[in-house]
Amino acid sequence: MSRTPHPIAQVDAEFIDFCGVRTPRSCGKDSAVGPIEYRRTVTSAPSTAETPTDIYTVATDGACKGNPGPTGWAWVGEDGHWAAGAIPQGTNNIGELMGLLKAIEDHADVAHLVVQADSKYAIDTYSSWMDGHRRRGWKTSTGAPTKNRDLLEQLIEVRDARRAAGLPDVVLEHVRGHRGHVLNEWADERAVRGAEHAAKGTASAWSSLGGVHPRLDVSSAPTKKR
Numbered sequence: 525m526s527r528t529p530h531p532i533a534q535v536d537a538e539f540i541d542f543c544g545v546r547t548p549r550s551c552g553k554d555s556a557v558g559p560i561e562y563r564r565t566v567t568s569a570p571s572t573a574e575t576p577t578d579i580y581t582v583a584t585d586g587a588c589k590g591n592p593g594p595t596g597w598a599w600v601g602e603d604g605h606w607a608a609g610a611i612p613q614g615t616n617n618i619g620e621l622m623g624l625l626k627a628i629e630d631h632a633d634v635a636h637l638v639v640q641a642d643s644k645y646a647i648d649t650y651s652s653w654m655d656g657h658r659r660r661g662w663k664t665s666t667g668a669p670t671k672n673r674d675l676l677e678q679l680i681e682v683r684d685a686r687r688a689a690g691l692p693d694v695v696l697e698h699v700r701g702h703r704g705h706v707l708n709e710w711a712d713e714r715a716v717r718g719a720e721h722a723a724k725g726t727a728s729a730w731s732s733l734g735g736v737h738p739r740l741d742v743s744s745a746p747t748k749k750r
Contacts, residue, residue: 576635576636578634578635578636579636579637579638580601580602580631580634580636580637580638581601581602581638581639581640581707582599582600582601582602582627582631582637582638582639582640582707583599583600583639583640583641583699583705583707583708583710583711584597584598584599584620584623584624584626584627584639584640584641584643584646584711585597585598585599585619585620585623585641585642585643585701585708585711585712585714585715586598586616586617586618586619586620586621586622586623586643586646586715587616587619587712587715587716587718587719588614588615588616588618588619588719589719589720589722589723591615591616592613592614592615593613593614593719593723594610594611594612594613594614594719594720594721594722594723595610595611595612595613595614595615595616595618595619595622595718595719595722596608596609596610596611596619596714596715596716596717596718596719596720596721596722597609597611597618597619597620597622597623597626597715597718598623598711598712598713598714598715598718599623599624599626599627599630599639599711600707600710600711600714600740600742601707601742602707602742603739603742604732604739604740604741604742605731605732605733605739606710606711606714606731606732606739606740607626607630607729607730607731607732607733608714608715608717608718608729608730608731609622609626609718609727609728609729609730610718610719610721610722610726610727610728610729611718611722611727612722612723612725612726612727613722614722617643617645617646617671617672618672618675619715619718619719620641620643620645620646621646621649621672621675621676621679622675623641623646623711623715624639624641624646624650624679625675625678625679625682627639628679628682628683628686628694629682630731630733632682632685632686632689635691635692636692636695637694637695638694638695638696638697639694639695639696639697640696640697640698640699640705640707640708641696641697641698641699642698642699642700642701642702642708642712644698647696647698649676649679650679650683650694650696651696654676654679654680655680657670657673657676658676658677658680704745706742706743706744706745707742709745709746710740710742710745710746713746713748
């Protein structure tokens with residue numbers, strides 16, 4: 525199955541516009557490379573199956589201006605690493621699924637990955653619905669065509685890749701949005717910024733992995749709401 529990856533933007537003006545900060549690197553306004561392959565690996569001392577110590581937690585979110593309309597997605601990790609993206613035309617559900625997909629893709633080597641999301645749709649899709657849709661030939665239980673099939677196929681692919689590698693399934697946790705959950709608040713902030721950037725008509729993606737962009741301070745929630 526072929527798909528077009530989201531390039532990681534490396535344009536200073538674009539990154540400043542997205543994050544509101546300047547990085548020390550020097551790039552011309554037209555300089556960009558991508559796609560960049562990046563992965564997050566967590567290592568730790570050996571642990572028992574009952575009490576793993578290499579658990580890594582990320583929060584995911586999606587945002588959409590208009591629904592359908594300009595869409596953003598994001599994940600933010602417990603150590604401040606993050607990724608976010610802009611899709612010029614999408615839906616809130618597409619943003620939620622993209623955040624979940626990228627969180628799993630970008631942590632393919634993390635043994636015990638916990639993903640927190642405020643979207644029951646994303647959680648239910650991953651944990652139960654997507655396999656049912658595939659068994660029915662990509663039809664819903666009512667016979668209607670499955671929405672966002674391309675993303676569901678990619679989610680199945682990354683899940684099955686973890687299983688083939690002998691890794692445990694991702695643990696999904698539902699959190700209530702806009703209730704002071706720090707990682708969720710940061711994921712929301714990143715996703716909303718992505719949707720705002722998408723309104724300019726350009727598909728882009730950003731990440732702190734690989735040292736391209738700085739980490740976030742996730743010791744507290746973002747001070748400015750968007």
